[in-house]
Amino acid sequence: MLDLSLLPDGGLGWLDASGDQSDVVLSTRVRLARNVEGYAFSGRSREGERLRILAQVRDALPAVPSLSGGVLVRVDELDADDRRLLHERHVISRELAGAEASGGGGARGGAAVYVGDGLGVMVNEEDHLRLQAMRSGFALEPALAAILRLDEELGRRVPYSFHREFGYLTACPTNTGTGMRASVLIHLPGLVLTKEIPKVLVGLQQMGLTYRGLYGEGSEVLGSFFQISNQTTLGRSEEELVDHLASVVRHVIQREHEARRVLWRDAGYIIEDKLMRAYGTLRFARNLTFDDAMSLLSGVRLAVGLQLVQGLSVYTLNKLLIYSQPAHLAWAEGRELTEAEGDIARARFVRDTLADEMGPVQ
């Protein structure tokens, strides 16, 4: 089993709710897609080629200053549970994990990730390299600065595929240009409850942005958690793209706060009841599906935002989201869990965590 303690911050530094607006924005992520010159794109490369790419970057990565103290994890050598664990932690993508959902039965040969402090480099993902920076809260500019520095340092050691006209070349044309995708994971229960969210989402698309659920492309929107990111990667600089995203997200945050005020003014009693019931359910339930937990945790997060529940930290709420996922529960219990066992373990984990922070209930 993977020893997560070897990873800087366990790969979870972004969870600590220390960032800006962290009651609404859980985390910020910026990633760059890069390919190494002289090889076919991952989709068409054979295992031997992928292993040569890995060997090449493996030599380069430890020398990159941004990644000092980092660790290389051979994803292709992990079992399915460990790959799922890293995916649930947002350290690797579903693609790299070779999860069932993306068609693969396991990670392909050469799949690896180099984990630094708030930084990661996936190797042999859809592109040869996926550089990512994760930050707590709303932190697009710092994340961009970190990833650009990493990119510059790594680019000095690894020759990237670059085209003078198109920019960075990528396996999927939608990434070509900057190869950048910047995203914020944002909690918008106010806009969902006031039913304003469809308008907001249409507005995002009109402004060249896109949204997804908590687990990336194709994942459902659960518990009012949205990932908002740039759609375009071409024709504008990284700074411009990030500035644009940041200004739209700032506007969305403002609208979320307005929605909460309206909700509280017009339906305070109903909302208080709904949220406190969600909290009561989490404190007493004996069985929680993941979807159920997400939805209830979303309610409690809003309750904390509205100061209906006091003394419960946003950090604990973030931790509950991550650690109540199936692979994390199995990891905590030290054994594989059936779905039914997972639901029981999840309910117990949530109860115990809340009891630790809020005191026991009887």
Next chain:
Amino acid sequence: MLDLSLLPDGGLGWLDASGDQSDVVLSTRVRLARNVEGYAFSGRSREGERLRILAQVRDALPAVPSLSGGVLVRVDELDADDRRLLHERHVISRELAGAEASGGGGARGGAAVYVGDGLGVMVNEEDHLRLQAMRSGFALEPALAAILRLDEELGRRVPYSFHREFGYLTACPTNTGTGMRASVLIHLPGLVLTKEIPKVLVGLQQMGLTYRGLYGEGSEVLGSFFQISNQTTLGRSEEELVDHLASVVRHVIQREHEARRVLWRDAGYIIEDKLMRAYGTLRFARNLTFDDAMSLLSGVRLAVGLQLVQGLSVYTLNKLLIYSQPAHLAWAEGRELTEAEGDIARARFVRDTLADEMGPVQ
């Protein structure tokens, strides 16, 4: 406003959960319908006649030994809230309260109730007199003994309408004969959850018994609370009718316990989750409709029966059922409440009561 402290036991002695099987059987009630010779039945009597009946029994009642320490309440002089309060306490019937549901806009002239310790005599109900005995738990024989003694003592002072062949004459022919209706208020969540209840209810009817919801004829079955009573009043003695009812109810109680065992064995985790969520909801909800409260309290009652919740007394559960009714909430708050205010007051009352007994939650 009516001073309930003047009533012996507040009319609520039967609530104390001291009786047999009181976790399953909330209360036992036996009532006798009697009419006074020389007057038209209530439905056809004028106010003058009703007042003469009242005057006549009013002189007789204080002299009845079973009713010593009793109090006469002129229901026709109470306002609607107080009438509702007595109805919610099962001290007077909906008919006597002149509730909207029975077509009347208020109690008719001469409507009164004489309240003794676990005993009551309604005057100018559907019949001139309705004698009732209430007991905690499953106590048909003691309730019958008490009501027969009261009947005998009162019959010596008031001439009853009696026919040698038919027995006691009553306004509605279905009551003629003994004029007796014996009933138990029973909680059957096990049979409801295992879906066995329809079979049980059909069986009751085949054995000459009938069932209703918590508030008598026409009331919905809420929270798995059923009133089971005799259908027949004619052709058998009071003792035979009560023996028959008692033996059927004993059988139903046994089947309820079996259903709970099966439920626990086959779906323990699911049931525990469902019941603990109900408990958690009651501890945290800010808004509770009466139906909602009944259904959740039903769950918690089962949780106490299964020892999932420990330290919560059946008496408290009984009290919550009675005191979370609209008129009781208004009485506790000392003012009229809109339905929305009532729902908030109910949630607060339930939370406070549970916190008193189980300790605070945060």
